[in-house]
Amino acid sequence: MLEKVTAVTVGAAWAALTFIAPGPTPASTPTTPKAADTWQNLFDGKTLTGWKRLAGTADYKVENGAIVGTTVMNSGNTFLVTEKEYGDFQLELDIMLESNVSNSGVQTRSHFNTPGFENKVYGRQVEIDPSERSWSGGVYDEARRQWLYPLDLNPKAKPLFKVGQYNHVKIECIGNEMKTWLNNTPVAYVVDPVDANGFIGLQVHGITTKEQEGKKVYFKNIKIKTTDLKPSAFPTDIYVVNFMPNMLTPYEKEHGWKLLFDGKSSAGWRSAKDTAFPTKGWQVNDGTMSVMPSEGKExxxxxxxxxxxxxxxFDLSFEFKLTPGANSGLKYFVTLAEKSEGSAIGPEYQVLDDELHPDAKLGRDGNRTLASLYDLMKADKNPRFIHKIGEWNVGRVVAYPDKRVEHYLNGAKVLEYTRGSKEFRELVAMSKHKIWPNFGEAPAGHILLQDHGNNVSFRSIKIKELK
Structure with missing residues (x-):
């Protein structure tokens, strides 16, 4: 979101078999071996052979053919992990939680107790979350980067997990790609170069309240396949969280995504006030496109x-990295028709150091803070979804054909509005944008990266046009 046992003994049903044709077989005719079933049981249904407990003090036992984990007061997160490590695999298991106050997860390619992670399990976890938030099947990076794929990115998957009954979980890790399914429905898709191998683990989440004490989580039918792997298909509408800079997967290309920045040049971009790319003030280097500092002037x-x-x-994603006190922004539906002295005009996804830049304290009710619709609507963001200054953050803007718009920060949706609606026009009338007729309502426009005089870098800018 271990006491040691011996290696897994695979049951006879999963062992390699040799097939002999019925009836007499001439001595000159060789027997034909049957292909081994490449799935292996990780749990024999009777013992914890091949598993060990790590980190916390929660209890794990085998009851009625299932591994049962039980919460313990004031324990941190506890994990029952495989003694063996795995690289590429497909994993399937069934999980049941008896209460919606519980939480669990399945660790993949994970590690324990290395420098910086003393007595901690860390690595990508498939979340089991029966709370009102309902992010089961999403991907969380335990003890490290936190949420990688919250289910704001796939809200259709939120109702899939059912409390009080077994839910089928499938996890696929092949190369840098990780996919998850819950009850046979695709949920999350992450492309991540971190961790090529590691152990698999079953989590009992740490607790601090009496209501959570003694709650059980059940795991059974745990099996893994590590050979003859073929990537499983995903439907067209699953958003991919891709941490490979300036790269699109074949899946993304097939389903309409395009890079707006190739990581090597300014191709596809120009000055907002000229037909050519600026000769100064911007730099393309080491896979990033950066605006250079100039005393914070716009x-x-x-x-x-x-x-x-x-x-x-469109559906637009971009990574950005701020320097201390920096200010920039990504604007959309920019027509360049307005005769503005400073920055060109359009709705803006604010890119800002909220702590050090004074603009965060201006405007109304925080509507100039990071990920906000600048000067119009505040981003409702949890601090845990804000990465530190100097680290990469992922912004996302989805502008639907029906004029609805959503802003996301590191996978969490932080605001939504409808261009041209009564509520939107009322916000414009109270803002600095009121001097521009029909602000934000253009049927089409450019994507803009702002020069606000501070050093800010961008990369992995990708877009999918929506019909």
């Missing part, structure tokens, strides 16, 4: 840059 150095192309409806 559009006085290289100026804003925009895409050559215009977009009507």
């Amino acid at each position: 559009s006085t150095n290289g100026g804003d840059i925009v895409t050559n192309a215009e977009f009507k409806a």
Whole structure:
């Protein structure tokens, strides 16, 4: 979100078999071996052979053919993990929680007690979350980067997990790609270069309240396949969290995603006030496109840059990295028709150091803070979804054909609105944008990266046009 036992003994049903044709077999005719069943049981249904407990003090026992973990007051997260490590695999198991106050998860390619992670299990976890939030099947990076794939990215999957009954979980890790299924329905898709191998673990979450004490989580039918692996298909509408800089997977390409920045050049971009890319103030280097510092002044150095192309409806993702006190932004539906002295005009996903930049304290009710719709609507963000200054954050803007717009920060949805609605126009009327007729309502426009005089870097800018 271990006391030691011996190696797994695979049952006879999973052992390699040799097939002999019925009836007499001539001596000259060789027997034909039957292909071994490549699935292996990780749990023999009777003992904890092949598993060990790590980190916390929660209890694990075998009862009626299932591994049963029980919460213990004031214990941290506890894990029952495989003694063996795995690289590429497909894993299937059944999980049941008896209460929605519980929490669990399945560790993949995970590790324990290395420098910086003393007495901690860390690695990617498939979350089991029966709370009102309902993020079961999402991907959490235990004790390290936290949420990688919250189910705000796939809200259709939120109702899949059922408390009080067994739920079937499938996990696929092949190369850098990780996919999850819950009750035979695709849930999450993460591309991550971190951790090529590690152990598999079953979590009992740490607890601090009497209501959570003594609650049980059940695991059974745990099996793994490590050979003859073929990636399983996913439907077209699953959003991919891709941590490979400036790279699209074949799945993303097949389903309409395109890079707006190739990681090597300024191709596809130009100055907001010229037909060419700025000759100063912007730098493409080491897979990033960065605006250079110029005393925090707006559009006085290289100026804003925009895409050559215009977009009507889209799903747009981008990574950004702030320096201390920095300010920038990503704007969309930018027409360049307005005669503005500073930055070009359009709705803006605010990119800002909330702690050190004074703009965070201006505007109304925090509507100029990170990930907000600048000067219009505050981003409702949990601090745990804000990565530190100097680290990469993932922004996302989804502009639907029906004019609904959503902002996300590191996978969590932080606001939504509808362009041209009564509520939107009322917000515009109270903002600095009120001087621009029909602000934010253009049918199409450019994507813009802002020069606000501070050093900010961008990469992995990708877009999918929506129909």
